[in-house]
Every structure is written in C-alpha cells, then in structure tokens.
Amino acid sequence: MYLLGYDIGSSSIKAALVDARNGATLAVTQSPESEMDMLAVQPGWAEQQPESWWENACQATKALLKQTGVAPAAIQAIGIAYQMHGLVAVDEKQEALRPSIIWCDSRAISIGEEAQDAIGPARCFRQMLNTPGNFTASKLKWVKDNEPGVYERIHKIMLPGDYIAMRLTGEIYTTPSGLSEGIMWDFEHNRPAQLTLDHFGFDASLLPEVLPTFSRQGKLTAAAAEATGLVAGIEVAYRAGDQPNNALSLNVLEAGEVAATGGTSGVVYGVVDKPMYDPESRVNAFAHVNHSAASPHIGILLCINGAGIQYRWAKQQMGHGGISYGEMERLAASVPPGADGLRILPFGNGAERMLGNKAPGAQVNNLQFNRHHQAHFFRAALEGIAFSFVYGMNILREMGLNVQVIRVGNDNLFQSAVFSGTISNLMGSRIEVMETTGAVGAAKAAGVACGLYASAREAMQGNKVVETFQPSSSNSAYEQAYGQWAGDLEKLLHSEPCSDGAAL
Secondary structure, eight states: EEEEEEEOOOOEEEEEEETTOOOOEEEEEEEESOOOBOOOOSTTOOEEEEHHHHHHHHHHHHHHHHHHOOGGGGGEEEEEETTTTOHHHHHHHSSSSSOOOOOOOOTHHHHHHHHHHHEEEEEEHHSSSSOOOOOOEEEEEEEEHOOOOHHTTSSEEEEEHHHHHHHHSSSSEEEEEHHHHHHHHEETTTOHHHHHHHHHHOOGSOEEEOSSSBSSBBBHHHHHHHHTTTTTOOOOEEEEEEEHHHHHHHHHSTTEEEEESSSEEEEEEEEESOOOOOOOOOOOOETTTTTOOOSOOOOEEEESSSSHHHHHHHHHHOOSSOHHHHHHHHHHTTTTTGGOOOOOEEEOOOOOOGTTTTTEEEEEEOTTTTTTHHHHHHHHHHHHHHHHHHHHHHHHHHTTOOSEEEESSSSGGGOOOOHHHHHHHHHTEEEEESSOHHHHHHHHHHHHHSSSSHHHHHTTOOOOOEEEEEOOOHHHEEEEEEEHHHHHHHHTTTTTOOTTTTOO
C-alpha cells in the first residue's frame, strides 16, 4: 500500500512515493530536470502557465512509477503541496483563462494597500489576521480592473494546488488554509471572508467549495489516469500550501515549534495556538494544516523573496563553466566570516513583505578588485541570504516566538554549513536538518485522511535528523559582519530608489 505526494513549485514539480506500512520513502522524482520558465512581461511581474505544472506533474509521476516499479493499483491516496498565493482562473470548461499570477509577482501591492485603508487595518487583522497585501485576492482585483474580458469569463478561481487537484479529479475545491493564504478567510466567523469579497466586488460564486485540508477530495479520473500513468479511482486526500506543508513534513504542528526552508524564496514558519498578527504586516499569519475554530493553530510566516534565486543567479552568472553547488560551498568556506568586507543585499526578486513591501533591489557593497574574488562573492551571497533570515527572525522574536530550535529539510540552502552556521551563530539557535521533503510530507498527509495514520503527528514520526548546527562560543566576526550588512540595508531603505528599482 503506497501514498503519492506532489510538491508543485515554481522551479519544478516533485513527486514522491511512500510505503504507508513503514513510512519509508521509495523515491522522489523531479520534472523538469532544470527549471520551469517564469514569465516576466513587465518589471515586478511573475507568471507561469498552469498547464506546464500539469505536464511536469505527469512526467514526474511516470518517472516515479518507472523508477520504483510500483503497480499504480497499489497507490491508495494522493497529497498535494503547492506554491502559495498564486491565482489561477478557469472557465466553465475548467480551462485556464490566463497564465497564473504567482507568489513573487508584485503588481497588486497598491491594490492591497488601498484595500487595507478602505476596510481598516484593525478589522483586517481582527477577522483575517492579515491585510489584503499582494496576495491572491488583490491579484484577482488586478485582473478585474485590467483584463475585464478575462474576469467576466471566470467560472472559479483557485490556488495552484487546487488547480492540480482539479486536473486529477475534475472537481474544484479549496480549503480554509488555502483561502487564508489568499486573505479570503474570516477567522472570526470561520468562513470565507465576505468583507474581502464585498470590498473588491467579487461574487462569492467565484470561490470553490471549501473542504478540510485532510479529507477525501475527489477521485482520479480516467483521463488523468491516462496522462499520469496511474489508475482511475485513487483518492486525492490532502492539499496545502508549500510552507504549511513543509512545517507538517518536519513535524512542526504545535505551538512553539518552528520550521524553515531556503528554496527560491526563504521562509521561517512558527506555530502559535491563538490568533496572532504583526500590526506592521512584516510577517503573515495563516491557518496551519491542523487549524480549526475549536483548536486554533496559526502559522506565522516570514518570507524572503530574495533567497535561493539570488544564489542560483550567482551560480549561473559567475560559475565559470557550470560550477556545482558543492564546489561553491567549498570556495565559500575557504573565506572567513564576513567575506573580507564584501557584502550583498539579496532583495532582487520583487517586493519584500518584511521590508514594508518595498522592492529595494539587490546590491553589492564594498567590492574591492584587488582583494575579492569568486570565493568571496559566493560567501557574501550566502551570508546575505542568511543575514536576511536573521533580520526577519528578530521580528518573530519581537512577537514572542521561540526560535531556539529550527527544523529544516535536507534539500535546500540549509545543506550549506556556511549558510546554516551563520544563522545558528547569530540567532543562538540549534538547526536540525531532517531527511524529508514537501512531497514526502504531502504523501503521508494523504494517509491521515484515509485512516492509515491516527494523526498527522503519527504520520510524520520517524523523520531522521541527518545533521545539526550548533552556535559556537565565539561569534564576534558574524556579529560584526551582520551589523555592517544591516547598516547597508537601512541606508538602502531610506535612499531614493533607482529608476528600475535595483542597485548593483
């Protein structure tokens, strides 16, 4: 008996197969092997074709079946994790009307700000724990204002994971967790947020029917079975945004537990057991996968857009013939903390929520041609991302979250000792690197809804800690480097922006 999990990312689609009897991961596949295209028609825009997610999900599934040799009929359920905050709009034929406006697109910032002022920040925070910001509802308003012909044809809107579930089952649903990430869930009344719909002039019929995160959410159709290589009738039994799902995968389910990831974007996600929000909206509160009105579980999410995408840029542009990440790590480790004064601000991937929705752009500071070389740049690139995490984690500390122990997956920036060591030393935190992925977590979560596990906690037990980073006794070099970096950031935030929003 097996469980299938998907992780619908903006870079690639991952698929994992888990043996439900012992929780063992048989294999994880990825499609494409490189990275999916991201459309940027104008500065600050980011779109992807939903069809490309589906095509790559099909390819990853076929590769998974071929690699494992598991009979499709032995797969009992499917779970889906997905990139958060995206907007997918389909017509009555369930066909996408336009490319998806994805998580790092910043075109709707002013729309969210105007909505906050009109609704009132106090009411937004009381009922939705967030202001509309640059999230899904504001993106839909942009479509309504700028593409009225498209808007008039919309049958349903959904999150990226809802779209993949629709392609698998032919049925359109969403979850409270999903609506909360779009700022369309009312925590005070435990229902879709009518105040958001009313303000933007959306008809409630545009929203899918709401089902629990862990629930039976439709069965694989014959057409989907043919496209994926599976068999019809397999149940989709779980869906959640990638960051709540990542926390679930790391067994971060209860108040006081903290997860982090360093992929294309960087995220720190802490769980609290009561409604909580940041009045300055530098971090966001969403319904966690196990949230209910009777037993609140809120995920406080810090997001840094300029994370792994910055390090990938460094690899591509300064890699000299296809350097590996392992070689980049070796070079970065050969340089002392602080990179001999070279400092990089990584904010070149759109607006940063923790910086007040400003998009200051990336910046390289104190570059000295007779002193700095490739290794310094790689170290400064990693440290710049790590310093961004520290800057944001200090906001979480202000809110009362405990970040003494941070659990992370073994498939992103936290594999780097330079990166993890920098955060551990500056925060005084123990970082536990665990052998799991979002796709594996989604697969196990599907087993919870099908009754194969008594609880999500039971399903995630047995995760192996493969490495631990502890703070050292002396971290003065890290503190000095961070202080200089933070000074650069403050100067940038209070200076006049360049005409293109970037500084290099």
